[in-house]
Amino acid sequence: MTDTPIWKTLLVWAIVALSLAFAAPNLFYDRVEQHNDAAAAIEKAGGSATPDQAAALAQWPDWAPSGIVALGLDLRGGAHLLAEVKVADVYAARIDALWPEVRDALRDLRDQVGNVRRQPSPEGVLRVAISNPAGLQAAVEKVRTLATPVVSLTGLGSNDIEVSSDNGEIVVQLSEAERVATDQRTIQQSLEIIRRRVDEVGTREPTIQRQGEDRILIQVPGIGSAAELKTLIGTTAKLTFHPVARVTADAGARPGPREMLLPAMDEPNTYYLVEKTPVVTGEDLTNAQPAFDQNGRPAVEFQFDPTGARKFGDYTANNIGKPFAIVLDDQVISAPVIQSHIPGGRGIITGSFTVEESTELAVLLRAGALPAEMTFLEERTIGPELGADSIRAGEVAALVATALVAAYMIASYGLFGTFAVLALAVNIAMIFAILSTLGATLTLPGIAGIVLTMGMAVDANVLIYERIREELRAGRSPGAAIDEGFGKALSAIVDSQLTGLLTAVIMFFVGTGPVRGFAVTTGIGILTSMFTAVYVTRAIVALYIGWRHPKTIIV
Template sequence: MKLNYRVVLLIIATVFGLIFSLPSFTQSSEGKKITLGLDLQGGLHMLLGVKTEEAVNSQIKSIASGVKHFAERNDILIEGISVREGKVVFELLDGDDATTMDEHLKTIEGTVVHASEGKYAISITPEAVEKLKLQAVDQAIETIRNRLDQFGLAEPTVAKQGIDKILVELPGIKTAEEEQRARELISRAAKLELMAVDEDRSMRVNDLSEAEAASYGDRILEDALQPQMKHLVNEIPILDGTMLTDAQVGYDQNNRPVINFSLNSAGAQVFGDFTGKSVGKRLAIVLDGKVYSAPVINERIGGGSGQISGNYTVAEANDLAIALRSGALLAPIYMLEKRSVGPSLGADSIKASLLALVSGFVLVMIFMIMYYGLAGIIANLAVVINIFIILAMMALLGATLTLPGMAGIVLHIGLAVDANIIINERVREQIRLGIGLKRALHEGYSKAMRAILDSNITQIIACTILYVYGTGAIKGFAVTLSMGILASMLTAIVGTYGIFQLFTNRIEKSKNYKMWFGMTRKVNA
């Protein structure tokens, strides 16, 4: 017997499969392992809705804030800037500034400007509204995914469903506390706003109604630490969380957790300009509609940094910092559907799937040995190596194994054996024609190759379509099946051919084709 390159490749593939799949079997702390999906290890399934209309309202306020800052920086006098019925309205006091203001308003994309006798009304176009709603959903998906990644959850699924719905699956969530923390992190808007306190009317805040406050261009917000305490702030923020670049947990002089945040260059400039001309006044730090602090401005604050203090635990401060770093949600989300999959149910699923996998594999092995003899054993060996390669590839790629994924492996066992059946039948046909074994193997594998390639290519195309357009469960099925197909090309076509070449001389000497190929007819060779 002499080793050939096909056998060497099969040995290398076998060693690769064993080494990289072993950590998944032993669950050792070292090495990459396959992550179990929600249906196998338990976890949380949620379907979320997105209030896309709120994204439009936020954009209107952002436009108003930008207009106000532009007017202040260019010494343009405007009055009564506010948001009314989805429009930014204000009055230009000096007609000589109209050209400068008009040029600036033209740079704001997706808006329509109506101006008459110095009175302006800015609205968002219908096309921009629809685009903004779609962006709100896409941004929510990206933001939730970033938060969960920083939270430390392995392989969370965050996918769009329909137009304005989001599917979230969190494997590994086992306790009510973990579930509550994850839900709060996902749903938290984390909308940071720096807002000027209305010093002229703040003393009357408890006597004002929401409508009356709105008539002055103000909002009434409650204090985060003392809900009974109210703050009167200007409706249009000085700046918002879109200018935030970082948020980290720190500690104050009393060793209590706080969140230190930083602003980008544009935010730092706005912040510096406002604090410079507002010395002696208060600036409210607002998070998700609640005032966390309203310190008096003692001097111009440069550098674009600030601090959010509150009655936090370390875990709460960390989660808030994650939410701020990952970005505020453009639109609030709400729960449409929630269900929990317990770890015991996941364990039952694994047992049932393994039973199906093992029993199906054993039956296939018995059939192959009974029908093809030693060739059947070689085919079975190739399938075993194939499975190890699939698991090793999934572990290295960090893929998630789900119930459909296990179904894909079971299905692939049949497909892999099918390739060996085609090969064995073609080889047997050539041997019956009286052709020598070496040529029979060459002709048999060559003729089988065309059918196997056609079949595998069409299956890979189907798997690609399933992966691109399918959801999490379907993707898992497509991944395992496509990996199996690629692995079988190596084991079934290359590996088994190499093993037969290794034993060719022995087979020809023995002439015992029944033992080697399960042939029942006498061969004239």
């Protein structure tokens, strides 16, 4: 076996060493987990540590890899909720907020339209009657000027409202394109609020994702019960708007009277000294949407209710050229400079935004409360005892699978079967190393994927060893037979494993929840098993041949 370059052999063993190093923290799971939690808490506290945190930090060396596989809900225990968001509620709120604008716009045409009255109508529809029917068309055209373009990829070229006339009345409702965009924004806003609420309690690896058109799946490992999770989600975020006294990089700056020091959300080492009393709060905010400024650059447009509009207008008139802090949960998410008096409660935030950033900022501005009522369709509490039982069951299944595979390989191929078992151990270590590095969450179906991989991993070794046997029967020397076995079996190995890999990819993109967990570990396992069977096994065999120089081999 002289055809393997030394650099390739060294690279294989380097990968094996790294895999073992990055998988090792999972053998000391509780210690490493406490170390990581303490490190995160100390960093959040600015470097100061309590005695308990210092003790937890010392349980694992800082220089060693500390990534561990996150355990899913079924392994750690926790709460599971499936919520339905009533997106139609947002349509009614949008239309109700539009009525003052329509009324104010028609005041300019009082001589043509006469008196303006809002009429009873279904939710999500605004009907307006005027006392002078002759001015109906002019009134419709005037209200149409309130329409703005829909800011979404699917709504390009469409306006947000449709204005028509019916039985002598003006009818205003959201356009279909705006309804679709509103649904997207409502779900996105709900996801953002829920994620922020859940993250505050320090839970590990929550799953918060959209399912279908109007549902959200929430799985939070480590939380006490589904009822506790429902209470947590219902908490309202605190959104306020404050005058800015000054900006500093000193985290220890002393606020003046009636001031407070707040960190910037996305600007490290930046702190704002703001007045404690806000000018307006999130309770006064009725809407915030991504938009474009007069130069066509992405921006964020916001709207206050009449009370907030009056307070905001008075403040901006008296503070032109000064920054204005938008604070969410005691963090400054933006501090725009007031360019001019902003009457009517409608303003725009400009800056070096991309479309994605302006959309995200709009979501944050609206994140003061859930945008629509949520109905919980499914709720489950999984106790930690059940999670521990699942882990033990997974361990037993993995040990049994390993023992059976090892017994079969050693019985069939003797010493070379032992080499395959060693490669299988490296394969499992590589799977855990990759899962730890990616921060992937391991679930019970994921354990099933790993167990399945153990059986599939030796398929490649069987193909290689059977090929070596054929070459030995043909009279080849041990070294030549091994070279031919590994070389000519490669195409068959790739073909056999590729179909399984494609299946795992399809399951990942099409499936959800447990199916995706199974697909992740199965896909990673297929890739690592090809590497260990072809390269790691060959490196082990090469060590054996170079050490013993056998005249004959038995496979």
